[in-house]
Amino acid sequence: MKLFSHRKRPVHLGPYPLERLPRLDDPTEEPRHLGGTRPVEQRPEGPDGASHAFRLYLDLFDAQRSGEVAEPAPIPDDPVERAHNLKAGLYFLDADMVGCAVVPEDAWSNPEARRHGHAVVALVAHTRTVGRGQPGDEWIDGTRQVNADLRAAELAVLTAGYIRRLGFDAVAHTPSATDLDLERVALQCGLIESVGGALKAPYLRGGFALSVVSTEMEIAADAPLAPRGLVGSLRTTRSIGWLLGRRGTRAGIGRLNGDHRPLHMGRQPMERIKRVDEPTTLIIADEVQRVPVRAGGFPRAAHGDLGPKFQNDVKVFAYKTPQAQTYIQQIDAMVPHQDGPVADAVAAGTKDPDRNADAVKALAYHLGGDMVGVCEVPEYVWYSHNGKGEVIEPRHRNAIVILLDQGYETMEGASGDDWVSGAQSMRAYMRGAQIAGIIAEHLRSLGHGARSHTNRDSEVLHIPLVLEAGLGEMSRIGELVLNPFVGPRFKSVVVTTDLPLTPDRKIDFGLQDFCQKCTKCARECPCGAIPFGDKIMFNGYETWKPDVEKCTKYRLGNLKGSACGRCMKTCPFNTEGVLSERSFLWAAIKLPFARSWIARLDDQVGNGSINPVKKWWWDLQWKDGRTIVPEKGTNARGLDPDGGRIADKQRIALYEPDMLPPGDNQGVPVKLDRKEAIRRGERAETPASARTRLARRG
Numbered sequence: 001m002k003l004f005s006h007r008k009r010p011v012h013l014g015p016y017p018l019e020r021l022p023r024l025d026d027p028t029e030e031p032r033h034l035g036g037t038r039p040v041e042q043r044p045e046g047p048d049g050a051s052h053a054f055r056l057y058l059d060l061f062d063a064q065r066s067g068e069v070a071e072p073a074p075i076p077d078d079p080v081e082r083a084h085n086l087k088a089g090l091y092f093l094d095a096d097m098v099g100c101a102v103v104p105e106d107a108w109s110n111p112e113a114r115r116h117g118h119a120v121v122a123l124v125a126h127t128r129t130v131g132r133g134q135p136g137d138e139w140i141d142g143t144r145q146v147n148a149d150l151r152a153a154e155l156a157v158l159t160a161g162y163i164r165r166l167g168f169d170a171v172a173h174t175p176s177a178t179d180l181d182l183e184r185v186a187l188q189c190g191l192i193e194s195v196g197g198a199l200k201a202p203y204l205r206g207g208f209a210l211s212v213v214s215t216e217m218e219i220a221a222d223a224p225l226a227p228r229g230l231v232g233s234l235r236t237t238r239s240i241g242w243l244l245g246r247r248g249t250r251a252g253i254g255r256l257n258g259d260h261r262p263l264h265m266g267r268q269p270m271e272r273i274k275r276v277d278e279p280t281t282l283i284i285a286d287e288v289q290r291v292p293v294r295a296g297g298f299p300r301a302a303h304g305d306l307g308p309k310f311q312n313d314v315k316v317f318a319y320k321t322p323q324a325q326t327y328i329q330q331i332d333a334m335v336p337h338q339d340g341p342v343a344d345a346v347a348a349g350t351k352d353p354d355r356n357a358d359a360v361k362a363l364a365y366h367l368g369g370d371m372v373g374v375c376e377v378p379e380y381v382w383y384s385h386n387g388k389g390e391v392i393e394p395r396h397r398n399a400i401v402i403l404l405d406q407g408y409e410t411m412e413g414a415s416g417d418d419w420v421s422g423a424q425s426m427r428a429y430m431r432g433a434q435i436a437g438i439i440a441e442h443l444r445s446l447g448h449g450a451r452s453h454t455n456r457d458s459e460v461l462h463i464p465l466v467l468e469a470g471l472g473e474m475s476r477i478g479e480l481v482l483n484p485f486v487g488p489r490f491k492s493v494v495v496t497t498d499l500p501l502t503p504d505r506k507i508d509f510g511l512q513d514f515c516q517k518c519t520k521c522a523r524e525c526p527c528g529a530i531p532f533g534d535k536i537m538f539n540g541y542e543t544w545k546p547d548v549e550k551c552t553k554y555r556l557g558n559l560k561g562s563a564c565g566r567c568m569k570t571c572p573f574n575t576e577g578v579l580s581e582r583s584f585l586w587a588a589i590k591l592p593f594a595r596s597w598i599a600r601l602d603d604q605v606g607n608g609s610i611n612p613v614k615k616w617w618w619d620l621q622w623k624d625g626r627t628i629v630p631e632k633g634t635n636a637r638g639l640d641p642d643g644g645r646i647a648d649k650q651r652i653a654l655y656e657p658d659m660l661p662p663g664d665n666q667g668v669p670v671k672l673d674r675k676e677a678i679r680r681g682e683r684a685e686t687p688a689s690a691r692t693r694l695a696r697r698g
Helices: 051-062 079-092 144-165 182-188 229-236 240-244 297-302 308-313 322-337 353-367 408-413 421-445 462-468 511-517 520-524 548-557 566-570 579-590 592-604 674-682 687-697
Strands: 097-102 118-125 170-173 193-195 198-200 208-215 371-376 398-405 450-453 490-497 536-538 541-543 621-623 626-628
Touching: 051 144, 051 322, 051 421, 079 097, 079 118, 079 144, 079 408, 097 182, 118 144, 118 182, 144 170, 144 208, 144 322, 144 353, 182 208, 297 308, 297 548, 308 548, 322 421, 322 621, 353 371, 353 398, 353 421, 371 462, 398 421, 398 462, 421 450, 421 490, 462 490, 511 592, 520 566, 520 592, 536 687, 579 592
Parallel strands: none
Antiparallel strands: 097 118, 118 208, 170 208, 193 198, 371 398, 398 490, 450 490, 536 541, 621 626
């Protein structure tokens, strides 16, 4: 449980108070002590260890260490501002510590590769261990180093790609493919220190991985750490302030970070949320029609259904920043590995569904998932046709559903529809594809069929599976399930499998009543796509149905940003997770009479407005193979408490299944009939009528 907020802490400082450590005066001065050994992983890998699945993805990153350099971008000349940008970008990607260095001459292990004088270094800590004999240990033990190595490789490759798109040469040096002595460069920038023959990272007790990006871009360097002695260490890495997490840093007391919780339960207390047997919104399973991938808003735009302008926009809408370009490159590289051959023999010890469910959750959290649930896969959740127009036959009984937080810090500094929105989505999608790919690969090695379903290639609808897996309730935002701890601020990834799993029960935290009383997302939606009115029935579901056409067109055609997440930004459940917020979360869940007041209070305290302290990225656009200043400027929306003027005249277009293009239609535009869709929206069945009809049907 976080005690202190980090709202006033600039992103480039990171979660640990590295700025408090004493350093040498000169960044080029050699550290006082060199060499030493790193902490090693204590638990060996067993016969069912998952390390083999990590190697595949390490190879994918190592194959992309270098690449073409774009034309110079219009970025600041100040080396300090450049360093802050790169550090914050790595923290956005979940690095634990970051430093910038002048590359020492003796750090080059391959002298022929020596061409860069500057470097940015990322450190990734081992994931936590809790006791022994915990669920998933037989898969996870022995993989903590390779897991950290994989994340470090990812960070370096993505950052090098980003720098090259800014017009500067850069090469990633990963734990498994490097031309540099990674430890020497990390010592030079003060990320680690050599103490008594051991290499240690300040504030960390366990092991870690390192990666480096060498570059010709001039960036301000950090100096090596100065000796602290016992008293100095007590004042910095063991101070009361750090132990409690003051000034928004990660607390030194592990319990405040959730380190005491079993790994398979995650850091958030989802077990305290009320569980129910059925979702809190009506689903009439035998009335839900399966739909093809072709019927989605973005595929329709890609096929020309929305006209030539949006057909061009869909090719770049979420990728039109230099950061997002690097993320989507990795997503594409992972697609061929979403499925694969299954081992002939079923591994012993994988027949217990309770044990399996806990083990897959532990593995998902170990890999970096933020929320994990398990459910059975209803037949209607499968798409009828894939993106190529081929018929999909349901093939797996169970699903593992993983949520990836898009990042509270970055969301705090954004409007929700500016130039970092697409990067937030692609970062979460990329990390999810990696996590689900590793899980699926491991399950197949144990003799169980498994396939990952990513934003790039999915055979299932994710939203109903997030609902079924007990990870949230349907919200006013419409086609989005909302979680009590991260709100709507997530992306999902799914693994379907034949592995026996005990499903989680659904949850009820009072969201239907809260969303009925709160219309903030509808009020703040830039295109008026979220309904102010009541829920309706759509394709067998009870839902607040958004105007998909309006939403799609705005996200694709946004001229002052990349895509849109304005509804996520302004939702009252988009919280940081500090102790002071938990009382309001408790009241929103337990006290129905307080929900209207909480929604109003959220406005009064300014939640959902832009926090300038958290604005770390440069507003840049990627166009025609180069980085430019955005041609139309940047969205910087504040809250509009007096908005909602369209509520009384809002008309939502409802494109029901019979109005959608057939699944095998490829490349032939099918024009949208908006007038008919609006008529359908006006005469949509109410949930009360549907329940009455079902009661009569018996």
